[in-house]
Amino acid sequence: xxxxxxxxxxxxxxxxxxxxxxxxxxxxxxxxxxxxxxxxxxxxxxxxxxxxxxxxxxxxxxxxxxxxxxxxxxxxxxxxxxxxxxxxxxxxxxxxxxxxxxxxxxxxxxxxxxxxxxxx
Amino acid sequence: xxxxxxxxxxxxxxxxxxxxxxxxxxxxxxxxxxxxxxxxxxxxxxxxxxxxxxxxxxxxxxxxxxxxxxxxxxxxxxxxxxxxxxxxxxxxxxxxxxxxxxxxxxxxxxxx
Numbered sequence: 001x002x003x004x005x006x007x008x009x010x011x012x013x014x015x016x017x018x019x020x021x022x023x024x025x026x027x028x029x030x031x032x033x034x035x036x037x038x039x040x041x042x043x044x045x046x047x048x049x050x051x052x053x054x055x056x057x058x059x060x061x062x063x064x065x066x067x068x069x070x071x072x073x074x075x076x077x078x079x080x081x082x083x084x085x086x087x088x089x090x091x092x093x094x095x096x097x098x099x100x101x102x103x104x105x106x107x108x109x110x111x112x113x114x115x116x117x118x119x120x
Numbered sequence: 121x122x123x124x125x126x127x128x129x130x131x132x133x134x135x136x137x138x139x140x141x142x143x144x145x146x147x148x149x150x151x152x153x154x155x156x157x158x159x160x161x162x163x164x165x166x167x168x169x170x171x172x173x174x175x176x177x178x179x180x181x182x183x184x185x186x187x188x189x190x191x192x193x194x195x196x197x198x199x200x201x202x203x204x205x206x207x208x209x210x211x212x213x214x215x216x217x218x219x220x221x222x223x224x225x226x227x228x229x230x231x232x
Contacts, residue, residue: 019181033219035171045161045169045212063220097168106159106216108180110168 002026002109004098009114016088016118022081022098022111030054030076035103038094039113046094050101051081066092080082088118122146122215126224134232139200141227143213148193150217157217160189160198163226164209172211173198205231 010022014115022034033056036048049062051072060072071084096112099106123146133139149156160173171180173189176196186201200207210226 025231043227045163045214045223047219047223050219061219105171105174105180106221107161107169107214108171108174110170 002100004100004109004111006096006098006111008116009096011119012088014088014090014118015051016110017084017086018088018116020083020085020096020114022060022083024079024081024098024100027100028109029074029079029081033103033106034072034074034081034083035099035101035107036072037097037099037107037110038092039097040091040094043094047054048083048096052101053103056103060093085116088116090118093118121220122149122218122222124213124215124222124224126211126213126227128227129225130228130230132230132232133200133203135205136202139203139207139229141198141211141213143165143191143196143198143224145194145196145215149196149215150193157190157215158189158191158196159214159216160187161212161214162207162208162209163212167209203229203231207231 003025005023012018020031033052035050049072052059069087073082098111100109125144127142156176158176161169163169177189188199210228211225
């Protein structure tokens, strides 16, 4: 059974940093793209970024709203995905989901999400 | 970015009746590989989104056949042939043609 479990959310001050983790099981992580998607309270879904699979050299892409501040990494040996968030802004407040990406079917499995609150 | 526009933003449906949601993209989602990169998700209350339909009309594993997707180019539709109580939630379309992937605003389905 495919499972994704996020952790690391919490309250952080504007300008601060936070690192989210996503532990995966039930599939071979190196075969898959992995994405982060966020949802501000009461709002819709926003794609944050992606790391591609081993076959595609683990390249990354980011939404313009987070580029230069957020970094996605992965450790396939630990079955884990990470989202390093720096220079956090109040508008980054959201539930952050990790989702299994392609290369074939995107977002076929999601974690339960972890809440990040950026506030002073 | 490609803009995704859903209508209606909310609908109230009697159990057993059909429902339909429209999604329009600001540019064609047809790729040179012949596939059209349009997805549908359902987010039930308090849960993460779940994949319903990929590439316009392909139901994901375990999705009931009362859900169907259609369309081409820039105009797409999700249809539920007979709404059930478990179908409540917010439906999102998403384009995966170009990064950044973008979602529609969401359509909230409630049961009458």
